[in-house]
Amino acid sequence: MTPFKITPEKALNEALKFNEKLAAGLKTLGQLDDVQYGCTEKEAVYKEDKLVLYRFKSEHKVTVKTPLLISYALVNRPYMVDLQADRSIVRNLQAMGHEVYLIDWGYPDRSDRYLTLDDYINGYLSRCVDVVAKRHKLPAINLLGICQGGVFSLCYTALNPTKIKNLITMVTPVDFHTPDNMLSHWTQAMDIDLFVDTLGNVPADLMNQCYLSLKPYRLNAQKYVGLVDILDNKTELENFLRMEKWIFDSPDQAGEAFRQFIKNFYQANKFVNGGLEIDGRAVSLKNINVPVLNIFAEQDHLVPPSASKPLKELIGTKDYTQLAFTGGHIGIYVSGRAQREVPPAISKWLKDRDA
Amino acid sequence: MQNEFLGAMQSGAEKYLKGLNELSEKFMGANASSNNGPSWSEGMEQFAKLYGGNNNAHEGVFDQVMTQGKGFVSMLEKMYQSASLGNQTGSGIDFAALGQQMLAELAKNNPFSNLPGVQIPGMNFSGLPGMASFGNAGGFGATPNFAMPNFPGFNGGGFDPKTFSAENFLNMPAFGSNRESQERKQALIKHIASYMQAMQAYQGLQMKSIQMAIERMQSKLEERNEHGRQLDSLKAVYDLWIDALEESFAEVALTKDYQLAYGQLVDAQMRVRANVQKQIELATGEIGMPTRSELEGVHQKLAETRRTLRMELSELKAEIAELKANRAAKPVSVKPETVKAAPVKAAVVQAEVVNTEVAKPALAAPKVLKASSSNLLSAAKAVAVKKTAAKSTAPKPTAPTRKK
Numbered sequence: 001m002t003p004f005k006i007t008p009e010k011a012l013n014e015a016l017k018f019n020e021k022l023a024a025g026l027k028t029l030g031q032l033d034d035v036q037y038g039c040t041e042k043e044a045v046y047k048e049d050k051l052v053l054y055r056f057k058s059e060h061k062v063t064v065k066t067p068l069l070i071s072y073a074l075v076n077r078p079y080m081v082d083l084q085a086d087r088s089i090v091r092n093l094q095a096m097g098h099e100v101y102l103i104d105w106g107y108p109d110r111s112d113r114y115l116t117l118d119d120y121i122n123g124y125l126s127r128c129v130d131v132v133a134k135r136h137k138l139p140a141i142n143l144l145g146i147c148q149g150g151v152f153s154l155c156y157t158a159l160n161p162t163k164i165k166n167l168i169t170m171v172t173p174v175d176f177h178t179p180d181n182m183l184s185h186w187t188q189a190m191d192i193d194l195f196v197d198t199l200g201n202v203p204a205d206l207m208n209q210c211y212l213s214l215k216p217y218r219l220n221a222q223k224y225v226g227l228v229d230i231l232d233n234k235t236e237l238e239n240f241l242r243m244e245k246w247i248f249d250s251p252d253q254a255g256e257a258f259r260q261f262i263k264n265f266y267q268a269n270k271f272v273n274g275g276l277e278i279d280g281r282a283v284s285l286k287n288i289n290v291p292v293l294n295i296f297a298e299q300d301h302l303v304p305p306s307a308s309k310p311l312k313e314l315i316g317t318k319d320y321t322q323l324a325f326t327g328g329h330i331g332i333y334v335s336g337r338a339q340r341e342v343p344p345a346i347s348k349w350l351k352d353r354d355a
Numbered sequence: 356m357q358n359e360f361l362g363a364m365q366s367g368a369e370k371y372l373k374g375l376n377e378l379s380e381k382f383m384g385a386n387a388s389s390n391n392g393p394s395w396s397e398g399m400e401q402f403a404k405l406y407g408g409n410n411n412a413h414e415g416v417f418d419q420v421m422t423q424g425k426g427f428v429s430m431l432e433k434m435y436q437s438a439s440l441g442n443q444t445g446s447g448i449d450f451a452a453l454g455q456q457m458l459a460e461l462a463k464n465n466p467f468s469n470l471p472g473v474q475i476p477g478m479n480f481s482g483l484p485g486m487a488s489f490g491n492a493g494g495f496g497a498t499p500n501f502a503m504p505n506f507p508g509f510n511g512g513g514f515d516p517k518t519f520s521a522e523n524f525l526n527m528p529a530f531g532s533n534r535e536s537q538e539r540k541q542a543l544i545k546h547i548a549s550y551m552q553a554m555q556a557y558q559g560l561q562m563k564s565i566q567m568a569i570e571r572m573q574s575k576l577e578e579r580n581e582h583g584r585q586l587d588s589l590k591a592v593y594d595l596w597i598d599a600l601e602e603s604f605a606e607v608a609l610t611k612d613y614q615l616a617y618g619q620l621v622d623a624q625m626r627v628r629a630n631v632q633k634q635i636e637l638a639t640g641e642i643g644m645p646t647r648s649e650l651e652g653v654h655q656k657l658a659e660t661r662r663t664l665r666m667e668l669s670e671l672k673a674e675i676a677e678l679k680a681n682r683a684a685k686p687v688s689v690k691p692e693t694v695k696a697a698p699v700k701a702a703v704v705q706a707e708v709v710n711t712e713v714a715k716p717a718l719a720a721p722k723v724l725k726a727s728s729s730n731l732l733s734a735a736k737a738v739a740v741k742k743t744a745a746k747s748t749a750p751k752p753t754a755p756t757r758k759k
Binding site for chain 2: 022111
C-alpha cells in the first residue's frame, strides 16, 4: 500500500488540465478592467487633514435612534466594510435600520510622521464622535472598532465613558502576549526606536510583506495556484481581485503612532499589565462601563481569539457579550457566512440597547 | 528496466507537449510549446509571453499566478516522474527523494526569496528609495557610490576575504582631515557584516523549517497508507505539502530563536540603512540640497505647534463655556443701554461676533465640516479676543481639566 493513488497517466492529465484552466483563465484576466469597490453611496460630513468622516446614505428607514460610527484600523483601507453589494456589513446594517458612519483615516505621508496615538484617539476619533453626536443631537453614540480601530475605540471609551452608548469591538487584540500570537512574537526583540527613527513612516509594502509572512506558503504560493480553479469564472475572479486590491491597497503608518502602538501594546501589553497612558492620561479598561459586544474570528491568524477574549475580564461593564465567528480575520467582513451572521448579531444587540 | 523507464518518460513528455500545443491552438491560435523538449513549467512560458502585459490592471496577479503556477507544474512534473518510476518498481511516488529535490528548489526559490530585495518576512525594502539592492549584501542596492565605503577588499557588494581583513581596517584608528568620514565608513562596514551574519542565522532557521516539513510530510503520507485515505491527485499532494510547510514554519517561527533572529536581522538592517542615509544626507547637504532630517524637523515643529494650538483652543473653549454658565446663572443688573455705551462690553460684543463668524461654518455647514490650520488660527484669534475681554468682566476661570 502506498499513500498515492495516482498513475502517471492521471498525473499527466492533471497537469494538462491545470494548463487548460490557466490558459482559459489568463484570457479572462486579460479582459477584465480594474475592479470597483465600495457599493453604498456616501457623503463626507467632516474633513480634517487626510481624514474624512463619511455618512452612508440609506435607502432604508432609520429605526435605530443611536447612530453607529465605525473606526477601522490604520493599516488597511476601511472600504472592507462595504466592499461590494453582496459583501457589505454597512449595507446589511442599513437594511436593519441603522445609520452608519465610517472614518477614513486616509494615506499618511511624511508630513504625518509625528502624529501620535493621542492625535488619533483624542484628536481625530474624538472629533468624529463629536460631529456624529452633534448631528444627531445625542450625548453619546454607538462605536464599532475594528482590529487596531478596536484598540483605539477601547482607549477612547475608557477616556470618554459618557460619549459612547454602546461599544462593539471586532477582531480586536487586547492581550498581545498570548503564545499563539506570531505577529507579536516577532516584535518582541525588535528595537522599535531604531526602526522608526530609521524609516520615519513605516512603508505599507513592508507591513504587507510582514502579514504575508505569517503564512508564507499559503499566502504567497498556494493561494495563486488555487486561483487557477476559478480563473474562468468572471464573477469569482472579480471577487478575488477586489480582495487582492484591498490587501495591497495599504497606507503607510505614521511613524510616531506606530512606535507608540508597538511599544505600548505589542511589547508592553499595557491593556493587561497596566500603565497605559495616552498623552499623559491614564487609560484603564476598567473605566469602560457601557455595554460591550466583542466579536472575534476563530481562525484569525493576525489577531488570534486568545488575544481578544481576555477583554471580558479587563473591562468594568457587566453587560458584556461575546460572539465567536467561524472564519478568519478577513472572512469576518466579506464571507457569505459573515453577511448572514455578523450584521444581524450586531443589529439585534444594538437594538436591545437603544432605549 | 531503465530503458523502459526512460521510454515512459519520453512518452510522457511528448504527450504533455502535444497537449500544450493543442491548448495553445485552442486558446491562442498559436504554437505555445517549444520543439526543444522544455520542462513542463518552461512550456508555460508561452502563455506568459502571449498574455503578459495585455492588461496592466492585473499585472501583479498575472505574474503571481504564472510564478506560482510554474512552481506547481514543476512539482507536478517531478511527481509524475516519480510516479512513473514508482510504477516501474511498484513503489509509487518516492516522496523522500522528491522532498529533497523540493528542498533544493525551495532553497533557491522559496516564497521568501521570491520576494525581491531582502529575504526576510516583513523586511522587503526593494521598493524603498536607496534600498533596492546592495549587491551581495542583498536588498540595499542602488545606493549612490559616494555613500559607500571605499576600502580595499570591500566593493559595496560584499567582502573579498583574500584582501579584506576586518582586524586591519575596521578597528584602525581614524585621524587627520578624513577622520570623521573614515569612522562613518568603518561603522557602515561593521553594520553590513553584522547584517550578513544576521541574515545567515535567519535563513538557517528558514531552511530548518523546510527540513522539518519534509519529515512532517513523510509522517502525513504514512497516515495515508490505507484504503480510502490515499491521495488521488497531484493537487492533493501539493496541498498536503503546503500544510507540512506551514505547520513546520509556524513551529519554528514561534520559537525564541526565531524571535531573536528576526529582531537581530531587522535591527541590523536598520543600522545599515540609517548609516547609508546619514552618508547621503552629509553628501547632499554639502551641495546645498535639503535633507530628510531638515524636512522632518519642520514636520515635527508643525505637529507640535498644531498640538499646542489645539490644546489652547480647547482650554479657551472650556473657559468660555464656564463664563457662559456663570453669566447665565447671574441676574442681569445693568440695563442693556448702559452695556452698549461701555467700551469693555463693546469688546465683548465684538469678540462674540468674531466667534460666531468662526463658529458658523462649523455649526451650520450643510454637508462638510472642514477643520484646517487656518480655521484653527482664526478661531484661536477670535477666542483670544474674547478671552481678553472676558477677563475684564468675569471672574478668573478654573484651570483646564486636560493635562498636557
